[in-house]
Amino acid sequence: MRNLLVVVLLAALAAVTLSAVMTGKHAVAVRGQLMCGSVPAENVKVRLFRVKQPKKDDLNQILAETTTGKPGVFLLEGNTNGFPLNETSMQPVISFYHTCDEDPAKVKKNGYRKFNYNIPSQYVASGSKARRTYDFGTLNIQSTFPNSRTCIG
Numbered sequence: 001m002r003n004l005l006v007v008v009l010l011a012a013l014a015a016v017t018l019s020a021v022m023t024g025k026h027a028v029a030v031r032g033q034l035m036c037g038s039v040p041a042e043n044v045k046v047r048l049f050r051v052k053q054p055k056k057d058d059l060n061q062i063l064a065e066t067t068t069g070k071p072g073v074f075l076l077e078g079n080t081n082g083f084p085l086n087e088t089s090m091q092p093v094i095s096f097y098h099t100c101d102e103d104p105a106k107v108k109k110n111g112y113r114k115f116n117y118n119i120p121s122q123y124v125a126s127g128s129k130a131r132r133t134y135d136f137g138t139l140n141i142q143s144t145f146p147n148s149r150t151c152i153g
Contacts, residue, residue, distance in 0.1 A: 024088040027079035027125050028063070032136025033072050036100035040072030041141055045097040045112070048076040050083070052093045052116065063092070079128045092119040100141045115141075 030048060034041035047057070047065040063078025080088040097112040123134040 024085050025080050025126065025128050026088060026090040027077070027128055027130040028090060028092045028119055028123055029075070029077035029130035029133040030092075030094055030119055030123070030136055031073070031075040031133055033138045034068055034074070034096065034098070035072055035138060035140045035142070036098070037140065037142045040068075040070060041098060041100055042068055042070055042072060044068040044072070044074075044100075044141070046074045046076060047095045047097075048078045049093045049095060050078075050080060050087065051089075051091050052118070057095070075133075077130055077133075079130075081128050090124050091121070092124060093117065094119060094136070096141060098141050113141075 028048070034044050034046075045065065045067055048063045049057075050061045050063055063080070064076040066074050066076055068074050076094070078092075080090060093116050095114060095116050097114050099112055102113065117136070119134050123130070123132055125131040
C-alpha cells in the first residue's frame, strides 16, 4: 500500500511538473505558395519569427526558415522550445525576402524586397507541436505590399 502511495505521488508530481513546463511553450505552423506574376516564385527566403521584428531582424527570434523551391511552395513549423521562459509568448510573423520583378543590378545595390504577414493567434498552440497549420494560400508577390521595404540579406 505504501509503495502504491509513493508511485501515485510521484506520478502526480511528474504531471504537475510537465504541465508547468508545457504551459510556457507555444508552436505554430504555416504553409503557402508564392508566385511572381504567373510563374512560381523560386528562391524566396521565408522566415517565421516569434514576434514582429523592428526594422532590423533579430535572428535570435527565428522559429524556422526555408527557401521556396520550383513550385514556390513553403511549409514552416516552429516552437518556443529553447527560448528563455520570458520569451515563450508568441505573436508569430512570417517574413518574405524576394527579388520578384527586380533588376539584378538593383538587387546587388539595394538588397531584397521584404514584407511581413501576421499569423492569426488562433493558430498558436500550447506545447511544442502545432495542432493546426495556417494555410496562407497562393500569393502573388509581384504586388507591392503595405509596409514592405528593401533590405540587405
